[in-house]
Amino acid sequence: MAKVTMKPGTMLNPVPAVMVSCGNKDEQNIITIAWTGIINSEPPMTYVSVRKSRHSHHLISESGEFVINLTTEALAKATDFCGVKSGRDMDKYKMTGLTQEDAEIVSCKMIKESPVNLECKVVEVKEYPSHDMFIAEIVKVHADEKYFDENGRICLDRAGMLCYNHGEYFGLKRAPIGQFGFSIMKPKTRKRINREKQEIKSKKKKRIK
Numbered sequence: 001m002a003k004v005t006m007k008p009g010t011m012l013n014p015v016p017a018v019m020v021s022c023g024n025k026d027e028q029n030i031i032t033i034a035w036t037g038i039i040n041s042e043p044p045m046t047y048v049s050v051r052k053s054r055h056s057h058h059l060i061s062e063s064g065e066f067v068i069n070l071t072t073e074a075l076a077k078a079t080d081f082c083g084v085k086s087g088r089d090m091d092k093y094k095m096t097g098l099t100q101e102d103a104e105i106v107s108c109k110m111i112k113e114s115p116v117n118l119e120c121k122v123v124e125v126k127e128y129p130s131h132d133m134f135i136a137e138i139v140k141v142h143a144d145e146k147y148f149d150e151n152g153r154i155c156l157d158r159a160g161m162l163c164y165n166h167g168e169y170f171g172l173k174r175a176p177i178g179q180f181g182f183s184i185m186k187p188k189t190r191k192r193i194n195r196e197k198q199e200i201k202s203k204k205k206k207r208i209k
């Protein structure tokens with residue numbers, strides 16, 4: 001079958017749908033953002049691309065700080081709401097029932113219900129015609145303790161994470177197709193990993209009994 005050629009566009013899918021919290025001592029806001037990603041590992045760096053007309057744009061510009069709050073299926077409705085209503089007209093924390101939680105380094109609040117919060121400090125702003133790209137260093141990460149296994153590893157597969165694909169929200173609850181490197185994994189390594197997973201499962205079962 002032939003490919004259909006389309007005009008140039010932002011056709012990158014799927015993308016995350018995160019709730020970015022921002023604000024100052026007088027006001028706290030939340031904006032839903034799909035245009036975000038990681039751009040460096042050491043130091044850990046990210047960006048959010050925010051349309052100049054958004055209320056959050058001026059909050060982030062002025063404070064130079066924001067928090068990326070990861071979202072889950074349980075948070076899908078709130079995520080959508082924060083992406084269609086403006087903080088210019090309402091308090092989105094009140095409207096969604098989300099809870100403010102103090103961050104450790106930045107002065108804006110984090111969303112308590114989110115499984116993972118990334119505190120970010122803006123280091124550079126790249127201006128484009130429609131959006132500005134706030135490039136930031138991730139200065140602290142908070143993760144809900146209930147997603148850690150007994151070996152201290154974070155298991156986000158248990159959190160029911162959310163993503164956004166061409167206008168629709170999707171959960172990630174299906175079993176994974178494979179783990180990092182599975183395409184080149186030796187049978188011996190695969191066996192060992194499966195054995196380790198099995199051991200963790202049976203330990204858990206014993207604890208439940």
Ligand SMILES: Cc1cc2nc3c(=O)[nH]c(=O)nc-3n(C[C@H](O)[C@H](O)[C@H](O)COP(=O)(O)O)c2cc1C
Nearest residue numbers: 032033034035050051054055056083084085086087
């Ligand atoms: C799933 C989703 C993703 C979005 N991604 C972005 C984005 O990356 N950048 C942006 O400027 N607006 C994005 N928006 C739109 C804003 O979230 C929306 O205009 C919001 O109402 C702005 O809130 P504010 O005026 O309180 O800042 C997105 C909306 C949704 C629903």
